[in-house]
Amino acid sequence: MSQQVISYADLSIINSALRSISSDMKGVHSELGTLNFKQDQLESELVKLADSFADFVEADIKHKSLQLAETRQGNLKQDLQIKFGYYAEVRRMATGILQGVDTGVIGEDTLRFTTEEVMIKAPGYWLAPALVSLTAWIRNDKSTTEKALNEALKRDDYKTTLFFMMVMRRLTRNDASLKWLERYFMHQNPHNLDREFIIILEAVTTGVFPPAARQLMMVNVKNWLDQLTQGDQFINEQKSQWVNFFVALGPLSEGKYPLLEKFSSNWNSLENSLKEAKTHDILNTHFKNIISSSADFSKGIKVQLDEILSLLVTNFDDEELPLQEQVRLNQLIIQMDGDKNAAQSLMDAEKHIFDEKVDFLQLLTNASFNPELSGATKVTQALAVSISQPWILEAYDTFTAQSRNNIPQYIELSIDDFKASTKDGSEENELLKEQESYYDKILETELGKISFPYAAVIIGILICFLGLWAFSLHVIVGILGCGIGGVIIWNSVSTYKKAKNRVIENVEERKQKAKEVLRGCIAETVDYRIEHTSEDNKAEQVRDLISSITPEDFSSVSHETARSII
Amino acid sequence: MARIILQNDNINFSTDKQSITNGFISDRDLLKKRSKKYLDLIAGLDAKTLTETKGMDELIKAIQEEFGTAELSNLPLGILSKCFLGHPYEVHTLDLSGSQIIKHYKITETMEAEFEKARSVAKHNAYAMVEIYKDKIILIREDGTATKL
Numbered sequence: 001m002s003q004q005v006i007s008y009a010d011l012s013i014i015n016s017a018l019r020s021i022s023s024d025m026k027g028v029h030s031e032l033g034t035l036n037f038k039q040d041q042l043e044s045e046l047v048k049l050a051d052s053f054a055d056f057v058e059a060d061i062k063h064k065s066l067q068l069a070e071t072r073q074g075n076l077k078q079d080l081q082i083k084f085g086y087y088a089e090v091r092r093m094a095t096g097i098l099q100g101v102d103t104g105v106i107g108e109d110t111l112r113f114t115t116e117e118v119m120i121k122a123p124g125y126w127l128a129p130a131l132v133s134l135t136a137w138i139r140n141d142k143s144t145t146e147k148a149l150n151e152a153l154k155r156d157d158y159k160t161t162l163f164f165m166m167v168m169r170r171l172t173r174n175d176a177s178l179k180w181l182e183r184y185f186m187h188q189n190p191h192n193l194d195r196e197f198i199i200i201l202e203a204v205t206t207g208v209f210p211p212a213a214r215q216l217m218m219v220n221v222k223n224w225l226d227q228l229t230q231g232d233q234f235i236n237e238q239k240s241q242w243v244n245f246f247v248a249l250g251p252l253s254e255g256k257y258p259l260l261e262k263f264s265s266n267w268n269s270l271e272n273s274l275k276e277a278k279t280h281d282i283l284n285t286h287f288k289n290i291i292s293s294s295a296d297f298s299k300g301i302k303v304q305l306d307e308i309l310s311l312l313v314t315n316f317d318d319e320e321l322p323l324q325e326q327v328r329l330n331q332l333i334i335q336m337d338g339d340k341n342a343a344q345s346l347m348d349a350e351k352h353i354f355d356e357k358v359d360f361l362q363l364l365t366n367a368s369f370n371p372e373l374s375g376a377t378k379v380t381q382a383l384a385v386s387i388s389q390p391w392i393l394e395a396y397d398t399f400t401a402q403s404r405n406n407i408p409q410y411i412e413l414s415i416d417d418f419k420a421s422t423k424d425g426s427e428e429n430e431l432l433k434e435q436e437s438y439y440d441k442i443l444e445t446e447l448g449k450i451s452f453p454y455a456a457v458i459i460g461i462l463i464c465f466l467g468l469w470a471f472s473l474h475v476i477v478g479i480l481g482c483g484i485g486g487v488i489i490w491n492s493v494s495t496y497k498k499a500k501n502r503v504i505e506n507v508e509e510r511k512q513k514a515k516e517v518l519r520g521c522i523a524e525t526v527d528y529r530i531e532h533t534s535e536d537n538k539a540e541q542v543r544d545l546i547s548s549i550t551p552e553d554f555s556s557v558s559h560e561t562a563r564s565i566i
Numbered sequence: 567m568a569r570i571i572l573q574n575d576n577i578n579f580s581t582d583k584q585s586i587t588n589g590f591i592s593d594r595d596l597l598k599k600r601s602k603k604y605l606d607l608i609a610g611l612d613a614k615t616l617t618e619t620k621g622m623d624e625l626i627k628a629i630q631e632e633f634g635t636a637e638l639s640n641l642p643l644g645i646l647s648k649c650f651l652g653h654p655y656e657v658h659t660l661d662l663s664g665s666q667i668i669k670h671y672k673i674t675e676t677m678e679a680e681f682e683k684a685r686s687v688a689k690h691n692a693y694a695m696v697e698i699y700k701d702k703i704i705l706i707r708e709d710g711t712a713t714k715l
Contacts, residue, residue: 397713
């Protein structure tokens, strides 16, 4: 019953509704198309924005850490001032007393009073009793001298010994000074030297001490070197530190090769290799600076002694080291424009400077890396470099060999998915040809994707035939049929042709652009290789420079040769 | 004034830090300057007729003399150096591990892995040759100084 009803039902309404829906759908489809297009646009905008945002964040982080480092540095310095500021005062007093006694304008009472006050104000600091002892000695108070000296030695044996060695020398009590020196050496173990040892090295290098002291020193140094360089361990340690130091000195990137940076897939290794090659030049000036620095002999012995004395006393005492270390890190962050990683790697190279006890080779290395931080002057740096010369040379050879081993043999290019590799850019023509055929292939596959509209053409032809057949029924219907068929055929063929032309144009444009980029990349490759080779060649100059350094050059630069000692 | 002060620190003459070098070649020996004779011998490889057995024996003897040992394990696996035969030859190897032959390689030819890794430094003008060991390579400059890598 019900089936019958349906079979007679009028479906035309549903049909027309379906038709209208499908026409609506068409509208929706076209809307979707425009939406898709807009979304693509939006996406590319967004990617651009994200890129610039990432750049901004990076710059911002650097900027912030720079600011933070600046504030922190200030705070830490203040901290140092608060905690150890009084030490500085005592230190200044040491040279003050000596100079005051020289001129004879300070009364004994003042000396006594001030030094005893210091003794109370700076508990636990070795320099206070040393000063008391000194002033007691000046006014011939034997028992106080001995008591205070005992106390000073208890607090810091090495520094007190050193201090009195210097003071005796300053007061030209040469024999006493030599005795102190001898005693000092007996204490030393080349595997485990005190940081202060650098000051002795300094004093002897600059010829402040009488020749006998220097001979004593050189004999000791030679023995230590023999002892330490027997095995591989100590030398290898220094060598690896030097290699790290060389690596850390590398320059920052310059952005000189924008195309390679963008289109070379192994740009990172290319850039690193160039940086390593450029390090040679930096090292050249570095070492030249060191060996060309000479001592200033215009100063009198007393002035120089005072300087060394103040070096001895101002070189932070061990309890200050942790704070000094942090100050240094923040300084480096500021120096590297807020780049924390770069600062940390420099800091790691310098780290051993802050070790409290070092072996003799390490001490030399510290003095060579950063004389100010390890408490020496440029002259000592030169001496340290000259003594370490054999393993600096070895380390430099290793560094050079490593960097040469890491030179990328090929420059890999990836332009618009066209992969190519070139050695030195000499294959320009071949590469351009390869690129040409690559784009020919792309054109082929792209064209292959657009199929000829057979279906539409066949339908058109069929409609034409129907039209021809319709001529027998009615002429107008026949003409209409043929016309519609013709239009369908013509339409589909012309859209096909247009699509084809578009693809050809598209690929042609890509090809032209890619060609320019490839040419640019090859030009940059040639420049890169030229620059790399010339920078790499500088390694030989640096090597000659380092080879030419000999210890004799510097141990002879002293007051004895410049002028006679008082 | 000058008092004898008690030594209150133990002097620590530690000897345990020194590495034991018995039966092991230390870096000092390994990196010693190579003799002129040895360098000349290796440099002359291009010019010599390679089939001469007598020349080969002499060469091996000279190498053993240079390293102070006839033990195969302490000698390098081989020696790699620039080839001056001209294009397309780039490098040549002297295999010391057993076969003891000299082989010339063209630019496009690849060598065994151990040798291949030293190829780029061997081509560098600063180095006269490269000694290949199992665990390291040693670069020799024209003046005979050695660098470990």
